[in-house]
Each structure stands twice: as C-alpha cells, then as structure tokens.
Amino acid sequence: MSTKTVELSLRSTLSSALDLVDRIEKLKGNGILDLVKGKNDKKIKYYYLTNAGVDFFRVITDFSLWTKKRLEKDTHPLSVDAFEETDLKSINT
Numbered sequence: 131m132s133t134k135t136v137e138l139s140l141r142s143t144l145s146s147a148l149d150l151v152d153r154i155e156k157l158k159g160n161g162i163l164d165l166v167k168g169k170n171d172k173k174i175k176y177y178y179l180t181n182a183g184v185d186f187f188r189v190i191t192d193f194s195l196w197t198k199k200r201l202e203k204d205t206h207p208l209s210v211d212a213f214e215e216t217d218l219k220s221i222n223t
Contacts, residue, residue, distance in 0.1 A: 154177065162180060163178070163179060163180065165177045
C-alpha cells in the first residue's frame, strides 16, 4: 500500500468519524439521543434513544414500511430487520 493510499484512507476515516460526531451532536441537540458516562471510566459514553427518539424511530419505521409497500423500492439493509419484526398489515389502508 502506497503512502498516498494510506493518507487518503486516514483522511476518509477521520472525515467519517467527524461526520458521525456531528450527526450524534445534532441528534442530541434535537432530543433524539442522550448519553450517560461509564461509572468506572468517564471517557466511555453510552448513547440511548430518548422517549422522543423511540417515537421518532416508530415514525421512520412506519414510513419505511409504507415506502416498501407503495413504491416497491429496495430498502436499506438496516431496515430489513424492522420489516421482519413489524406487521405489514398495520399499514394496509
């Protein structure tokens, strides 16, 4: 692997990490996520969905189900589990 390839890989990794931090901060700022710090190591952060985040997750899941049914589009792989766990009959109208 060349030095240039390693440099590009590191930039990409850093950029992805900064994007993730930015997204987490936006979700926290909008009350979707919150965190608690580890008891023994304050550097460790445990993120969780707030009540608003749980409600939002339900909306996104329902919207994804509607999209899958009505638009016959491929869905993101992360949605597949939600589709399998959710009854499609609930959106039949």
